Amino acid sequence: MVRLTRTQQQQRTRAAVLAAARAEFAQRGYGEARVDGIAERAELTRGAVYSNFPSKRALYLAVLLDAVDGATGPVAPGPPSGLAGAVGAFTRTWLDRLPLPGDTPAAGNLALRSLTGVFDDEPGRAALANLARLEAVLLGLALEACRPHRRRVRLAELVLTLLHGAGHLAETAPGFGDPFDVVRAAEHLAGLDLADAWDPPHLPFVEPARPVDEAWTPPADLPDLCTGRPVGLGADGVVAVLGTGRLDAAEEAVRAARPDDAVTIAVQTGDPAELGRLVRLRIGDLAGCLCRVFGPDHPDARPRLVLDEGGALAHALGVAATDDTEAAVRIRAGRIVARAGGRGAGHAAAGARG
Template sequence: MVRLTRAQTQERTRSGVLAAARAEFAGRGYRDATIDGIAARAGLTRGAVYANFAGKRALYLSVLAADAERAARAARGDAAGGTTPREALAAIVRARLGAGLPADVLDDEPARAAYAQLLELEALVLGLALERLGLRGRAVRVAASALTLLAGADHLATAAPGFVDQFDVVAACELLTALPADRGWPRAYLRHVSPARLVDEPWPDGPAPGDGVVHLLGLRRLEAAEESVRSAPAGAGVTVALVTGEPDELAPLARLVLARLDGTLRRAVPGPARPPVRLLLGPAADAVAAAAGIAEPSDDTEAAVRVVAGRVVARAEGRGAGHAAAVVPVTTTVARPA
């Protein structure tokens, strides 16, 4: 008999708990599911469940995230969604219908605040895709409005079964592409952001990202991702690393939203129109935090570095850090402080 390592045993236990949780939620719904019921299905003690997951919400979101990641991997690499903004938005809405969260899942302020910011990030990425397909102006407002209509439709579909006509929801969201152009960029405060500090440092560990901006953001500051994305010079890559001070509680929520976004892009947006923004979470984001010199990331963390030729050439912290790192003048030769 092959003896499993400790890590393998832990992974097997987590997989068993997730399978039991999936069955419990499917059979009883989120509200009526219990940790005791999940433990019984898994053949474990209540303590063993809590040793692997923070609680019922973390389990529920982890189940949804795993399903969303699996669905995203199964989606075709090149979507047949649409080649115009209106067609793509309709495809986005069809891909997202029914993907809302029960209201009682987000039953505290930290979770609600994090979810609002995750939706800001989702609206940014979807809006950028619509812009790349030709929608004039800043399309973040269009994407955010579509997500708002979807959330209302999902809520009514649960609260008043039979009332929501999904075809009407799609048709209504298509009309959002006719909204007046949103010129709300750049933000006025960016003119007053302190410049990034020029440095010359190796990337601390592992392979360095490509030339561009690496933006580290806590889950309460994700709206700031637009700063690095909009301010980065043409051809510069942008990596946004998501961190949280409550990984056991909030990381599953972030994982779900990122997986849902990935699946939506794959199903609804042609490959060339997908924004070249790299989103990181978990160990990869923690490595970026270490590279940015943030030992204990929080949900309010905001920092950025500029990378050229595999070296960190500029650093910025605080509000506007992504913009500051993006606009600092650098060349392909590593910048050195005076």
């Protein structure tokens, strides 16, 4: 008889809990699912479930994240032709998650990655709102590469609004509407003149970054949430440290950065089990769609996104690690040459000389 190591036993227990939770959520839905039912399905104690996942919400997010990480699909050999083509391709890819006709409501919601009723607290709602804005920035930057020199974030916001509306209808009124009509509508959005300009009113009043000359030792490379590849944190450029309640400030660093800057957005949260998983779920889901549409090596202006769950990067930079953090530094030749904090920090650090 082969004896398992402690680590192997923990991995087996976690896998059993995830499998049982997936079955429970698919049968009963998030609201009606019970941790006791999950423990019974896994033939474990309630305590064994909680030793791996601190809450039902954390477990539900882990099930969704596991599905996103395991999702597969054809990857485009290159970017689609034209802006409308890119919008249509992204829309078709996103709509692959719509439930099948024979799915139960609970199983359909799981396929949709539905978060209805999951976050009913202020930190969760704030994180969701900020993640929606960050998703629009990432999609907008990818679309801008199809037709340069025009901001496309407002177009991305409209596309995501259309898609989440289609998802909500699939959840509440299954079978309503034709997905092909949704794709055609999204393609027509690309032809709208949205007068999209980048001119946040507060940026002219942001205090300049403070010049410094400080050595720092970056932590081990963290994986990019969009590509999965290690991020070289010592590269020249800007590192913006943003809490889950301040992710809407990411675009400020991107727009103010120099063409050759490496722009890294380091996401901070004091709740890695729930908000940390939420970040990985939403960004991983979007990144998977972008990869299938534009290819894994599409040369867009996307920033590097890392989740600094343990706060090691924030600590190395001498920055507080909270859900409300907004701070940024400019790195040159392995040294910190400028610092900024508070509203507009990413803009200030990106625009600093150094």
